[in-house]
Amino acid sequence: MTETMQSPPAEQAARARELIATLGLVQGSFGAVLFSLIERLEAPFAIKEISSGRYVHVNLRMAAVYGRTPEQMVGQTDLELLGSELSAPLRSAEQSAFAQALPFTAEHRVERDRQRRDFNVTRVVLPVATGAAPRHLCSVWIETTATRQRDQQLTNALQQLEQQQIASETLRRESQDQALRDNVTGLYQRVHFDDQLRREVDLSSREHREFALVSIVLDPLPENARALGAPARLRVLEALGRLLRGNTRAMDASCRLDEDRFAILLSGVGLATAHSRMEGLRRQCATQIVVLDGRDLGFSVSMGVASFPHTAHSQEDLMQAADLALAEAQRRGGNHVTLASIRFDTA
Numbered sequence: 001m002t003e004t005m006q007s008p009p010a011e012q013a014a015r016a017r018e019l020i021a022t023l024g025l026v027q028g029s030f031g032a033v034l035f036s037l038i039e040r041l042e043a044p045f046a047i048k049e050i051s052s053g054r055y056v057h058v059n060l061r062m063a064a065v066y067g068r069t070p071e072q073m074v075g076q077t078d079l080e081l082l083g084s085e086l087s088a089p090l091r092s093a094e095q096s097a098f099a100q101a102l103p104f105t106a107e108h109r110v111e112r113d114r115q116r117r118d119f120n121v122t123r124v125v126l127p128v129a130t131g132a133a134p135r136h137l138c139s140v141w142i143e144t145t146a147t148r149q150r151d152q153q154l155t156n157a158l159q160q161l162e163q164q165q166i167a168s169e170t171l172r173r174e175s176q177d178q179a180l181r182d183n184v185t186g187l188y189q190r191v192h193f194d195d196q197l198r199r200e201v202d203l204s205s206r207e208h209r210e211f212a213l214v215s216i217v218l219d220p221l222p223e224n225a226r227a228l229g230a231p232a233r234l235r236v237l238e239a240l241g242r243l244l245r246g247n248t249r250a251m252d253a254s255c256r257l258d259e260d261r262f263a264i265l266l267s268g269v270g271l272a273t274a275h276s277r278m279e280g281l282r283r284q285c286a287t288q289i290v291v292l293d294g295r296d297l298g299f300s301v302s303m304g305v306a307s308f309p310h311t312a313h314s315q316e317d318l319m320q321a322a323d324l325a326l327a328e329a330q331r332r333g334g335n336h337v338t339l340a341s342i343r344f345d346t347a
Helices: 009-023 031-041 060-066 078-082 084-099 145-179 190-207 223-227 230-246 271-287 315-331
Strands: 045-049 055-058 104-112 115-126 136-143 211-218 253-256 261-266 301-308 337-339
Touching: 045 060, 060 104, 060 136, 078 084, 084 104, 084 115, 084 136, 115 145, 190 211, 190 253, 190 261, 190 301, 190 315, 211 230, 211 271, 211 315, 223 230, 230 253, 230 261, 230 271, 261 271, 271 301, 271 337, 301 315, 315 337
Parallel strands: 301 337
Antiparallel strands: 045 055, 045 136, 104 115, 115 136, 211 261, 211 301, 253 261
């Protein structure tokens, strides 16, 4: 049986009646409605024997999908035409369609001549006029390649837009963060530290939690470092900044208050834990190798540790307590960590 890509309605009807009679199908339920719809859709269409999987009818559009003529496909199976790997999902979908009474739709991909085409395939079992068990299965193929390509292009565009937005937001945050940091040490400047300290006092007051404040000063540099002047001082400040950043968590805040004064805010940390951590930091500073022009500069720091609310009950009192403890550390000769006195309220 031959056909053209588009046939007149009378020819369609005649061909439908011929095919229905040949296959012994139910009149009316298949012919006029199904063939008319398929022709209008200009869709690939095929009928197979359920038992053998062999094609008994193939229109030109269906044959074109396989790169063959209808005569070359009739009597063949997908296994013979495509091989086991490509035919397996087709056969599986046909078995699923046969197992249920309603039309069954599945997605399939056909690759030929290095071109990939996507189809939405609807399969339905064809009833027999005698009422016997169905023997044929028809399939209508609707190509979705262009739709899928547009969807993929839209997805890619949205992903690129999202990535650009993320990159822009990251750059904005980095720029904002960089503006708050000291250029030499990489530590936060005073304005950010004051904001962080106010938030921590408010949070700890509401949630009855503790935190620690550490005042730090760079001890006078040794004679060999002072002899090298400003470059040596710069190298020491850079090293101290790295150590302070490396010994604080994301929830903490380390800051350069002025030329030689620094501070660390330790969120959710008590006095004993803060002392232990700062003692470790003090030892790191004292043993840090800082080299300029082949000379080991060396440096040390003094620290005063206070905690909220154990050594102070307000932001001002806390800063004063940390500074008093720092002064005691300096009085002891520097390179020392001193704890603020714990306050005991009397009735």
